[in-house]
Amino acid sequence: MSSSFGKDFLWGGAVAAHQLEGAWNKEGKGISIADVMTAGSHDIRREITDGVLEGKYYPNHTGIDFYSRYKEDIALFAEMGFKCFRTSIAWSRIFPNGDELEPNEAGLKFYDDLFDELLKYQIEPIITLSHFEMPYYLVKEYGGFRNRKCIDFFVRYAETVMRRYKDKVKYWMTFNEINNQADFEEDIFPFCNSGILFHEGDNREEVVYQAVHHELVASARVVKIGHQINPNFKIGCMMAMVPLYPYSCNPDDVMLCEEEMRKRWYYADVHCRGAYGNYAKKWWKRKGLNIVMEPGDEQILKEGTVDFIGLSYYMSGAIKAHLENKGDVAFKNFIKNPYIQESDWGWQIDPVGLRYTLNLLYDRYQLPLFIVENGFGAVDQQLESGEIRDDYRIEYLKTHIRELQKAIELDGVDVIGYMPWGCIDLISFGTGEMKKRYGFIYVDRDNEGNGTLARYKKLSFNWYQQVIKSNGTVL
Ligand code: BG6
Numbered sequence: 001m002s003s004s005f006g007k008d009f010l011w012g013g014a015v016a017a018h019q020l021e022g023a024w025n026k027e028g029k030g031i032s033i034a035d036v037m038t039a040g041s042h043d044i045r046r047e048i049t050d051g052v053l054e055g056k057y058y059p060n061h062t063g064i065d066f067y068s069r070y071k072e073d074i075a076l077f078a079e080m081g082f083k084c085f086r087t088s089i090a091w092s093r094i095f096p097n098g099d100e101l102e103p104n105e106a107g108l109k110f111y112d113d114l115f116d117e118l119l120k121y122q123i124e125p126i127i128t129l130s131h132f133e134m135p136y137y138l139v140k141e142y143g144g145f146r147n148r149k150c151i152d153f154f155v156r157y158a159e160t161v162m163r164r165y166k167d168k169v170k171y172w173m174t175f176n177e178i179n180n181q182a183d184f185e186e187d188i189f190p191f192c193n194s195g196i197l198f199h200e201g202d203n204r205e206e207v208v209y210q211a212v213h214h215e216l217v218a219s220a221r222v223v224k225i226g227h228q229i230n231p232n233f234k235i236g237c238m239m240a241m242v243p244l245y246p247y248s249c250n251p252d253d254v255m256l257c258e259e260e261m262r263k264r265w266y267y268a269d270v271h272c273r274g275a276y277g278n279y280a281k282k283w284w285k286r287k288g289l290n291i292v293m294e295p296g297d298e299q300i301l302k303e304g305t306v307d308f309i310g311l312s313y314y315m316s317g318a319i320k321a322h323l324e325n326k327g328d329v330a331f332k333n334f335i336k337n338p339y340i341q342e343s344d345w346g347w348q349i350d351p352v353g354l355r356y357t358l359n360l361l362y363d364r365y366q367l368p369l370f371i372v373e374n375g376f377g378a379v380d381q382q383l384e385s386g387e388i389r390d391d392y393r394i395e396y397l398k399t400h401i402r403e404l405q406k407a408i409e410l411d412g413v414d415v416i417g418y419m420p421w422g423c424i425d426l427i428s429f430g431t432g433e434m435k436k437r438y439g440f441i442y443v444d445r446d447n448e449g450n451g452t453l454a455r456y457k458k459l460s461f462n463w464y465q466q467v468i469k470s471n472g473t474v475l
Pocket of ligand 1: 016019176177240312373377421427428429430431436
């Protein structure tokens, strides 16, 4: 059977350093923002503590100990047939505080070894430069990205690693899910995206959008420098794509939906078109937001547009104007969509939404798209025999891949690759739990940090192996 996916289609899996490496203070690594976040759950928010406090449990400190077990794990990825593997570089392994002039050689060496191990199996490393793990020192001393100085710190870090790995890594992304912080009323998002802790009297919106401007400038500078370091680099942005549907054909629902979608386009427009949309400038004015730009910033944005769009897709959302009771839904402004199911964490499962999203993005920007996260966080049971029969995960992924196939085959969208999130079980970003599992590989570890850390193949392991082997023709 002929495949809709090109012969070079990048099948793989994705993770982020802080969610699996552990070794939070080994070989010169500094404290990162992920290291001061305690474990929470669906109903309990993760706490952001003032430094690492005794008596608190910080699940990212150990992760799944990928730091010492990566060879074993990469061998399993290779067995599944991965063509690519997405991870991030922990900024605080390279510049422990973030403002040093010289990098930490031990940190650089770790990623050299990690990339060599991937390349040994012809697995292409796909690298995120900043995935919710900036050095905590930058938060305390500088206020995170609310401070313009962080642009230079980030550029120095990015330039250092891009030079070091210029012959090992071709695909890079700058800031993971940069648009999460549009939800600035939830502390976790501005903290993880930009290292922002709010103070009494802060205009949250202004603080966040100022930091976002700094990140967009930093990203554009890194794109330009990266292309100078190696013209073959492909450098992307990374967007959390939760497409929104108007709840009804009431024009007010439709218009509200249009406006809410701008909370995604705001970022992607700058990354992809090199300028803020007119609606953004009108919005600053309307809301009285004073976003400070320096002379030359607009030129930098123009010169640093991305080569591709990396995106995560987990769910869609429905939006309703004049809302009185939205019911119990996971995200602010959303209302339960009666046509679709949801996960145990309230995430609305919508495979068609993936095709819809890919079309939205491609129509707007005509840039190659890379699905760098998609997946189903669920509670897995390990049977006495050791088996984990995660057919619900297979179902989720299968239905999403079918829609991806349609986007390529029927709609002509240019998609470079597909990487399910958390291809090996890891610490949840949102809740800090271990029990919200996404992997093809089960890791024996629980929410309290107990367990042997042994790895087991789930049913989905063999399934994904044949998906890759057949280039998506056998699902
Ligand atoms: C994305 C992040 O938000 O979704 C990942 O880029 C995260 O870091 C993933 O883990 C799934 O979210 P969660 O909260 O289920 O871990």
